[in-house]
Amino acid sequence: xxxxxxxxxxxxxxxxxxxxxxxxxxxxxxxxxxxxxxxxxxxxxxxxxxxxxxxxxxxxxxxxxxxxxxxxxxxxxxxxxxxxxxxxxxxxxxxxxxxxxxxxxxxxxxxxxxxxxxxxxxxxxxxxxxxxxxxxxxxxxxxxxxxxxxxxxxx
Numbered sequence: 034x035x036x037x038x039x040x041x042x043x044x045x046x047x048x049x050x051x052x053x054x055x056x057x058x059x060x061x062x063x064x065x066x067x068x069x070x071x072x073x074x075x076x077x078x079x080x081x082x083x084x085x086x087x088x089x090x091x092x093x094x095x096x097x098x099x100x101x102x103x104x105x106x107x108x109x110x111x112x113x114x115x116x117x118x119x120x121x122x123x124x125x126x127x128x129x130x131x132x133x134x135x136x137x138x139x140x141x142x143x144x145x146x147x148x149x150x151x152x153x154x155x156x157x158x159x160x161x162x163x164x165x166x167x168x169x170x171x172x173x174x175x176x177x178x179x180x181x182x183x184x185x186x187x188x
Contacts, residue, residue: 035153043179
């Protein structure tokens with residue numbers, strides 16, 4: 034089984050219009066996430082279709098809070114990214130972590146679990162910490178430059 038894992042914000046979804054919420058001190062994650070349904074898709078979404086047509090399972094792993102599942106699923110449907118078999122959405126349950134303190138750890142562990150028995154794997158993400166974590170675990174990753182992070186990815 035071949036698995037392609039895609040992040041959403043900054044990777045498939047152009048959330049640049051929401052960045053002002055994260056420049057506040059402290060960042061307003063609720064406001065940032067609540068506007069997720071307004072994001073235009075990035076051209077990278079064509080890769081999703083190519084991999085899907087080649088028989089790959091396409092999984093979405095995002096640290097968006099679980100409470101946004103309906104908005105996120107609708108966005109995926111609206112942009113022709115969500116389909117039946119072999120397509121799943123994994124979202125962060127931030128109930129016990131309202132400040133997303135452990136979201137990146139959750140994402141890394143979720144990806145590790147999902148690719149454990151896969152034949153082929155490729156991950157697309159824009160967070161330098163996630164990219165480094167994938168590289169450190171020998172999981173193939175395509176770094177996406179979203180412009181949201183200071184880019185210094187180290188092995």
